[in-house]
Amino acid sequence: MARRRLGTMRKACFFTSVSILCLYTVFYKMCYQKGNLLLRHGSNNTGTKQLQCNLMQCGVQEILRGKEDADGSNHEYATRGTFWKTFEAAQKDQLSSEIILKTNNSKIKGSSKPEIQSKKTTVSKDPLSANVVTRDLSRGQQVTDPSIISNTAAKPTKIKLALKTQWSSWMIWNDDSSSNNLNRRLRTVKNNYAAMNKYAVNFTGTRKAKKLSSEELLCELKQRVQVASIQFGDRPFTTPDWREYIPKQNLTQALGPFKMCAVVASAGSILRSKLGVEIDAHDAVLRFNGAPTIGFESDVGRRTTIRLVNSQVLARQDHKFHSNNLYRTGTLLVWDPAPYSANLTEWFNHPDYNFFESYKKYRGNNPSQPFYILNPKMQWQLWNILQENTAEDIQRNPPSSGLMGILLMMTICDQTDVYEFLPSKRRTDLCHYYEKFQDQACTMGAYHPLMFEKNLVKRINRGSDKEIYSQGKVTLPGFRTFRCPNTE
Structure with missing residues (x-):
């Protein structure tokens, strides 16, 4: 009897969660479509400006229009001590990336080069672009090893790590970016x-x-x-x-x-x-x-x-x-x-x-x-x-x-x-x-x-x-x- 009650409670919780998720999705799509409609029509009213801010956060909107540097040296983060505490904390979070670098010390057949393990990497199929990027790079995360060359795979893939430094194209800006x-x-x-x-x-x-x-x-x-x-x-x-x-x-x-x-x-x-x-x-x-x-x-x-x-x-x-x-x-x-x-x-x-x-x-x-x-x-x-x-x-x-x-x-x-x-x-x-x-x-x-x-x-x-x-x-x-x- 207790097991039946527990199973019934689990089902109820599951269906409740699904219902809330569906309602949230419908509400989000309605707001998103309304925002796009107002933006395309170029309305200048308060509602439109708020929706513009909602697309990217109001703070980002300020930054992209040239307001980014206006705070000057009086900005609360413009002092070295206060800033570095914040910056280092942010970098610590950033460096916990989804790329898992794992050196294989055992010899690989036909090669003495170590390997690294990578998750969810992507490769451009555009023949004009030699750009090979990982999902972490698209997020702007730092990669400090200049010798990593990545390939794309939906599943974790083994990637060769060249022993010599190679200035691979994804490490610099690709002028075919779109x-x-x-x-x-x-x-x-x-x-x-x-x-x-x-x-x-x-x-x-x-x-x-x-x-x-x-x-x-x-x-x-x-x-x-x-x-x-x-x-x-x-x-x-x-x-x-x-x-x-x-x-x-x-x-x-x-x-x-x-x-x-x-x-x-x-x-x-x-x-x-x-x-x-x-x-x-x-x-x-x-x-x-x-x-x-x-x-x-x-x-x-x-x-x-x-x-x-x-x-x-x-x-x-x-x-x-x-x-x-x-x-x-x-x-x-x-x-x-x-x-x-x-x-x-x-x-x-x-x-x-x-x-x-x-x-x-x-x-x-x-x-x-x-x-x-x-x-x-x-x-x-x-x-x-x-x-x-x-x-x-x-x-x-x-x-x-x-x-x-x-x-x-x-x-x-x-x-x-x-x-x-x-x-x-x-x-x-x-x-x-x-x-x-x-x-x-x-x-x-x-x-x-x-x-x-x-x-x-x-x-x-x-x-x-x-x-x-x-x-x-x-x-x-x-x-x-x-x-x-x-x-x-």
Whole structure:
């Protein structure tokens, strides 16, 4: 009798659990479909914004729109001691990966090489892609052994481990990366942004039938992307007050020329890199938004020549732009997204973030510090090249601050070394080196077409794959020294 009662109770619990699960699934699908419908229609109401946040978490949404670095050195995680406790705890969790490395000390027939055991690994069948990735790498987890070469299998599979170091392609960024490399969540967000088309993008260009060479891509960038700042006399910047605030020289006239330049990404993977001395050895160093140096000098260096900031840094009071001494060093440059086909007057009347008064206030209080406004036409000139050289639809949003900063330095420098824009062996989901927030979107992109930007940078890299793996370093030529074949 007791056994019958126990069996009846078990059945009741089972059916109750199944019912709850079914109800939860129905509720989730209803909310998910409603969110996609609102996003595709581009609604701007509060409900839509909340649903956008729900897709990726509100914090991630802030990060992907350039707000990531705005906290600056006053951020609670910007101090070394507090940060490392959080970071090391996160890394400890991350390193408990699903890859099980097991060395077989016994001899293998026909080979003296050890073996490793791997779970749930995947391999791309695309003949253009030599990219072999594990599920852990798609999550952004770190793999520290440079000699692992993985193969795909649904079941645990034995994988040969080469004794000699091999810089296999999956350890560096694969320039054939596509939406297939995104997890389901990020793929959905990417597609929603492409459908929303907030900036009224009307792309009429032609996609390249074949993959351009590195030289051809460099020529496209050099000839078609104009890096320029707003100048007095550009409509509507014609009133007397603008004469006082806008620097007399154009940005590219005032800066440089430099020989060796460094672009320092804010990625969490730069931690423990010990690149600080190397970075500071360059003639000019560019940083982004509120990325601090104090407390992180050994990894990111001390010097700042140029700081490129998003308009949100100026427009939002919580970023403390006017009171934070972080922004008092070097030349400042601010950019703001404009509609795809808008002229300067249309953009001035309807900026993405109304930063103009804040800009004037800062210039009035710091008249000796050079401070430029980036002409927004550069954003879409760069975006057009990205789309033309990508087989699929990319996000119809401006490129990231990172890519625009790289193009700026290529314009004023003979050579530019870019650190951790392409992830290194230290690759991690930690978004920024001075805070604890983690999400794969910070590497793969969601709001910005970041994945396709990385594809382009990998293709024009003049450095070695080993440098990408060990240092996260990409070496790019300057436009002044690079000559386009058959045209110059």
